[in-house]
Amino acid sequence: MINIGFHLSVAGAFSAAAEEAQKEGYGCFQVFVTSSRSWKSKGMDDGDAERFKEINRMSGARPFAHMPYICNPSAPEKATFEKGVGLMVENIERCRRLGIAGAVAHMGSHKGKGIKYGIERVSEALGMALDAADGAGILLENGAGYRNSVGSKFEEIGEIMDTVSSRRVGLCMDTCHAFAAGYEMRGDGAVKALAGEIREYIGMQKLSLVHLNDSKYQLASGLDRHWHIGEGEIGMEGFASLFRNRDFSKGNFVLETPYKKEGDDRRNLKAAMEAIALAKGR
Numbered sequence: 086m087i088n089i090g091f092h093l094s095v096a097g098a099f100s101a102a103a104e105e106a107q108k109e110g111y112g113c114f115q116v117f118v119t120s121s122r123s124w125k126s127k128g129m130d131d132g133d134a135e136r137f138k139e140i141n142r143m144s145g146a147r148p149f150a151h152m153p154y155i156c157n158p159s160a161p162e163k164a165t166f167e168k169g170v171g172l173m174v175e176n177i178e179r180c181r182r183l184g185i186a187g188a189v190a191h192m193g194s195h196k197g198k199g200i201k202y203g204i205e206r207v208s209e210a211l212g213m214a215l216d217a218a219d220g221a222g223i224l225l226e227n228g229a230g231y232r233n234s235v236g237s238k239f240e241e242i243g244e245i246m247d248t249v250s251s252r253r254v255g256l257c258m259d260t261c262h263a264f265a266a267g268y269e270m271r272g273d274g275a276v277k278a279l280a281g282e283i284r285e286y287i288g289m290q291k292l293s294l295v296h297l298n299d300s301k302y303q304l305a306s307g308l309d310r311h312w313h314i315g316e317g318e319i320g321m322e323g324f325a326s327l328f329r330n331r332d333f334s335k336g337n338f339v340l341e342t343p344y345k346k347e348g349d350d351r352r353n354l355k356a357a358m359e360a361i362a363l364a365k366g367r
Contacts, residue, residue, distance in 0.1 A: 088112025
C-alpha cells in the first residue's frame with residue numbers, strides 16, 4: 086500500500102497539521118517539530134500534542150518530522166556540533182510526545198575535512214543523541230552531492246548505520262537528491278540498480294520514507310532543486326519506473342514539491358497518482 090502526503094505547516098498548532106492531513110485524506114505527512122531555521126523554538130502545549138496524536142489515530146495518517154536545516158552533525162566546529170546534537174535530542178523528545186516514529190535528518194557538510202571525517206562525526210552525533218533521548222528514531226536523508234556533503238552516496242549512509250548500530254536509525258530517500266547525486270531513475274533497470282544499492286549497503290527494510298520530488302536540474306548536477314512531479318528531469322516515466330519496482334510499490338511518500346501558488350499541491354498529488362496508475366498499466 087502506498088501512503089502519500091505533503092510536508093504541512095504547524096503554524097498555530099501541531100493539531101492543525103493533523104487536521105489538514107485528515108481532511109485531505111493523506112496517508113502520511115511531515116512537519117517541523119522545532120523551528121526550521123532557528124536554534125530557538127516555541128514551547129509545546131500538552132493538550133495540542135494529545136490532539137495531534139488523537140487525530141492521527143482516527144485518520145490512520147502516519148506523521149514524520151524533519152529536523153531543522155541548520156543542524157549540521159558533520160560540523161568540525163565544537164560549538165556548532167554540540168548545538169546540533171542538542172537540536173537532535175530536542176526533536177527526538179518532541180517526536181515522542183507527538184507520537185511520531187521518526188525524524189528526518191540531513192547529514193550536513195564536513196567543510197573540507199574529508200568524507201571519512203564526516204562519516205565519523207555524523208556517527209558520533211547520532212550516538213550521542215540516541216543515548217540522550219528515548220522514543221523516536223532518526224531517518225538519514227541522502228544528500229544531493231554538493232561540495233563537502235556527507236551521505237550523498239548510499240554506501241556512506243550504510244557505513245554510518247553500521248557504526249551506530251541502532252535499530253532506531255533508518256533511511257529517508259529523496260528522489261531529487263538521489264538524481265542530483267548521480268543515481269539514474271529513468272527506466273526500470275535504473276531503478277532496479279538504485280534499489281540494489283540500497284539493499285546492499287543499508288537494507289531495504291530500513292527504508293521508512295521517500296521524499297517524492299522531481300529535479301529541476303540534470304542527472305549528477307549536485308544541485309538540490311526540487312521540482313513539480315513529472316515536469317523536471319526525472320519526468321513522469323521516471324516516477325512510473327520507481328513505483329513499478331516492487332521495493333517502491335508500497336510505503337510512505339511525502340512530497341516536498343514547490344508551492345508558489347494556490348493549487349500547486351493538488352497538481353503535484355494528481356501527477357503522483359498518475360505516475361502510480363502508469364506504473365500499474367492503467
